[in-house]
Structures are given as C-alpha cells and as structure tokens.
Amino acid sequence: MVDFVAPDYDVAIIGGGPGGSATASYLSRAGIKCIVLEKEKFPRPHVGESLVPSTTVVFRELGFLHKMEEAGFVHKHGAAWTTETSPSAYGVTFEGVAQASAVDLRFAEREQAGVFQEYTYHVDRAKFDKLLLEHAEELGATVVQEAAVNHIDFDHARYVEVGYKHQGTDRKLTARMVVDASGRRTFLGRRLGLKVNDPVFDQYALHTWFEGLDRGSSDKSEFIYIHFLPVTNTWVWQIPITETVTSIGVVTQKANFAKASGDRDAFFWENLKTRPDLYENLRKAKQLRPLTAEGDYSYGMKQICGDRYVLVGDAARFVDPIFSSGVSIALSSARLASLDIVKAVEQNRFDRSCFRDFETTMRRGCANWYNFISMYYRLNVLFTYFVANPKYRLDVLRLLQGDVYDEEEPPVLSKMRELVTQVEGNPNHVWHNLLGSLTADAAKPTF
Numbered sequence: 001m002v003d004f005v006a007p008d009y010d011v012a013i014i015g016g017g018p019g020g021s022a023t024a025s026y027l028s029r030a031g032i033k034c035i036v037l038e039k040e041k042f043p044r045p046h047v048g049e050s051l052v053p054s055t056t057v058v059f060r061e062l063g064f065l066h067k068m069e070e071a072g073f074v075h076k077h078g079a080a081w082t083t084e085t086s087p088s089a090y091g092v093t094f095e096g097v098a099q100a101s102a103v104d105l106r107f108a109e110r111e112q113a114g115v116f117q118e119y120t121y122h123v124d125r126a127k128f129d130k131l132l133l134e135h136a137e138e139l140g141a142t143v144v145q146e147a148a149v150n151h152i153d154f155d156h157a158r159y160v161e162v163g164y165k166h167q168g169t170d171r172k173l174t175a176r177m178v179v180d181a182s183g184r185r186t187f188l189g190r191r192l193g194l195k196v197n198d199p200v201f202d203q204y205a206l207h208t209w210f211e212g213l214d215r216g217s218s219d220k221s222e223f224i225y226i227h228f229l230p231v232t233n234t235w236v237w238q239i240p241i242t243e244t245v246t247s248i249g250v251v252t253q254k255a256n257f258a259k260a261s262g263d264r265d266a267f268f269w270e271n272l273k274t275r276p277d278l279y280e281n282l283r284k285a286k287q288l289r290p291l292t293a294e295g296d297y298s299y300g301m302k303q304i305c306g307d308r309y310v311l312v313g314d315a316a317r318f319v320d321p322i323f324s325s326g327v328s329i330a331l332s333s334a335r336l337a338s339l340d341i342v343k344a345v346e347q348n349r350f351d352r353s354c355f356r357d358f359e360t361t362m363r364r365g366c367a368n369w370y371n372f373i374s375m376y377y378r379l380n381v382l383f384t385y386f387v388a389n390p391k392y393r394l395d396v397l398r399l400l401q402g403d404v405y406d407e408e409e410p411p412v413l414s415k416m417r418e419l420v421t422q423v424e425g426n427p428n429h430v431w432h433n434l435l436g437s438l439t440a441d442a443a444k445p446t447f
C-alpha cells in the first residue's frame with residue numbers, strides 16, 4: 001500500500017561535505033527535489049585544505065566561483081616539492097636530466113579546458129564546506145544539519161527508506177534514490193559490504209595549524225609545499241590557510257607510527273627533526289591547535305552504484321592525499337553522478353545500469369590518480385625527474401591539475417610504469433637502490 005504513495009524526495013543525500021553539497025547543487029539546479037542530511041552542525045573542521053584547478057570547473061558551473069573570491073581564500077598558483085638539500089640520491093643524472101633537490105610547477109604553464117584562471121585555492125574547510133552547503137540550500141536543496149543517518153532500507157519497490165536521528169529524535173523519510181556522500185565514514189559501503197581496504201596504502205597523518213610560520217617572500221610562498229623527509233614513505237604538507245596561518249601535516253605509513261612510542265606530539269616533532277631546515281622554522285611559529293590524527297585511510301568499493309544508489313567522493317574511494325586530489329574527486333564525482341541522476345529521475349528508472357557512465361568515468365579517473373600515486377611511492381625520484389624533464393613536464397602538470405578522467409591511461413603514466421619496470425629489473429640502474437618499499441602493482445586494475 002505504502003509503495004503507491006509518492007516518495008518525500010527524489011534524492012536523499014547522506015553527508016553535506018563537498019561531495020554532498022555539490023551533488024545537491026547540481027540536482028537542485030536541474031529542478032530535482034533533494035535533501036541533504038548532515039550529521040554535524042557546520043562550521044566544523046575538516047582535513048583536505050589544498051585544491052587542484054579542476055575544482056574551479058565545478059565552482060564555475062554551480063555559480064559558486066564568486067563566493068570563493070568573496071570569502072578571500074588564498075590563491076594557489078602552483079605546487080612545489082623539496083627534499084634534503086644535499087642527499088646522495090640527488091645529483092644523479094639520468095637521460096641527461098640531473099636530479100634536483102627541489103622542483104615546482106605553476107598552473108599557468110598549461111591551459112586547461114573549462115578553467116579560466118591561473119590559480120585554484122587553499123581553503124579553511126570549516127568555512128568552505130559551510131559556504132558550499134549554504135549554496136546548495138540557496139539553489140533549492142533542503143538541508144538538515146545535526147541529522148545522522150543510521151538506517152537504510154532498499155526493500156521497497158519504488159523508494160528507499162532513510163532513517164536518521166535529528167537532535168535526539170528518530171525520523172524517517174522516503175526518496176526515489178540515495179546518494180552516499182558520507183566521506184570516510186562510508187555509510188553505505190559498510191552497510192552493503194562493498195568496502196575493500198587498500199592492501200598497500202595504510203597511511204597515518206598528524207596535522208595542525210601554525211601562526212606566523214615564515215613561508216618566505218618569493219612568488220611561490222603561497223604554493224602548496226610537499227617536503228619529503230628522509231624517513232621512508234614520509235612527507236610533510238605545508239598549506240597556506242590565511243596570510244599568517246599555515247597548515248602542516250606529517251604523512252607516514254601507519255607501521256612507522258606503531259613502532260614509535262605512541263606519543264603523537266613526540267612522533268610529529270621527531271619526524272620533522274629529520275629536516276632541520278623545516279624543524280627550526282616551525283619551532284619559531286606558534287602551534288594553534290592540538291594535533292589531529294587521520295588513519296586507515298585508503299580503500300575502494302566493489303561497486304560505486306547500484307539499484308537506487310550512488311556513492312560519491314570519499315564514500316566511494318579514497319586515495320593517498322599526496323597530490324591533493326580528494327576534494328577534486330568529490331566535486332567531479334558529484335558532477336558526473338548528477339548527469340546520470342537527472343536522467344534517472346526523468347525516466348523514473350533507478351537500476352544500476354542508469355549510473356554506468358558515472359561508474360566508468362569515475363573508475364577511470366581514480367585509477368589514474370591511484371597509479372600515479374603508486375608510482376610516486378615506488379620511486380620518488382621518478383616524479384622529480386618527470387617534472388624536471390621538459391619532455392614530460394606538462395603531461396605531469398595535466399595530472400596535477402586534475403585532468404584524469406578522459407583517458408584509460410595517459411601516456412605519461414605508461415612511460416612512468418615502463419621506467420619503474422626497467423629500474424626494478426636492473427640492479428645496476430642508477431635508481432635501483434632508491435626503489436621504495438611500497439610495491440603497488442600499477443599495472444593491475446584497481447578495485
């Protein structure tokens with residue numbers, strides 16, 4: 001009987017982070033009745049502060065770009081990577097290119113389809129996520145904060161039932177379909193048994209904000225900096241949040257932290273000490289917040305859509321943040337999912353096949369990010385070589401700008417893989433002893 005009553009909404013969206021808000025914005029613009037259920041009360045802090053240029057495609061399409069400017073987020077014109085000033089690994093010449101101890105790229109070096117500015121942004125996520133959620137509401141989405149989804153029922157023929165707790169009270173609603181944008185909580189992925197932990201990338205991150213860090217006065221002082229530490233598979237991000245506030249995070253393998261005393265502060269500072277230049281500089285700045293830890297964070301899903309559901313953003317896939325891909329993936333997945341959802345609502349058909357275009361394109365993009373990251377961890381020096389080599393520089397920049405969805409495998413990734421295989425197979429290769437311990441086989445399809 002109940003099955004004949006029209007559902008309350010066309011689409012119910014679980015989570016109001018960038019993935020959920022962007023989905024709600026796209027759907028509302030298309031006249032689709034949707035609701036966002038967000039567990040927290042915004043603003044709330046969140047990791048993931050440095051964006052890549054492809055995000056501006058979504059901001060522009062959603063009429064949000066001017067709000068990014070009005071909010072005064074720091075403009076990010078490029079990215080830089082540094083290592084110890086004189087490690088023996090560097091200075092090695094391969095194919096006529098000497099290894100540099102620092103490389104950088106500026107987004108303006110390559111034109112990007114759909115992007116009409118030479119920079120993207122670093123964001124305070126508390127502020128950014130709130131603005132984007134409010135934008136979705138302005139475009140017509142219903143937004144309920146402090147609404148934690150705790151129940152889902154796909155057993156009805158014409159709708160999905162969603163249960164949630166709102167300010168202490170249990171509530172229910174019905175929708176034609178759901179979008180899971182619950183981030184690394186992976187609400188649906190866990191419930192439906194779809195989640196597969198990454199066999200290789202089991203990282204751990206400690207991060208906080210500093211006031212008054214000296215970022216230098218060059219025209220690159222507001223780039224993101226990735227500082228490699230001499231500790232295996234360990235690096236530090238430096239992200240400008242405001243003129244005076246800088247986000248610093250140490251990313252390592254969880255096993256490294258497990259081997260240490262378990263004291264977060266001690267581990268953070270001990271790692272930084274391995275780069276005395278960074279350490280001295282940070283010690284002069286004022287730490288604004290206690291350290292936050294993020295762990296267990298790489299995984300995929302056996303499927304990212306099904307009958308009456310789609311997973312977007314971190315709810316669908318999480319890859320290591322070394323190339324600042326997360327928010328871009330969340331926004332791009334919202335964009336691609338919305339194209340299929342609009343058609344599904346129009347046709348009143350919600351079986352898995354309706355979301356095939358979304359699934360194919362997302363899997364292709366995420367596989368490219370993942371393979372890029374895998375090869376970076378396998379052979380760090382390869383990355384700096386490719387950036388320093390004019391033959392490959394713009395192809396690497398293209399990936400770093402977030403243009404990863406169009407090709408099954410961009411030629412630059414095939415070339416990287418070819419080189420990794422050569423180095424692995426040749427103990428006399430100048431890079432052989434630089435091979436990392438993480439051996440993700442980039443040739444295998446990702447899950």
Ligand code: FAD
Pocket residue numbers: 014015016017018019020037038039040046047048049050051052147148149150181182183184185187205249294297312313314315321324325326327328330
């Ligand atoms: P989220 O932003 O996590 O939003 C999910 C929302 O769902 C949350 O607000 C949560 O409260 C809500 N929610 C969860 N469960 C429920 C529920 N049951 N009911 C209702 N609501 C729920 N990305 C970058 O782009 N740049 C970076 O520099 C970067 N650095 C990173 C560093 C680290 C250490 C890590 C771990 C990640 C980093 N990321 C970075 C990734 C980035 O944080 C995420 O990819 C991005 O936030 C994903 O957006 P989302 O909307 O999918 O999920």
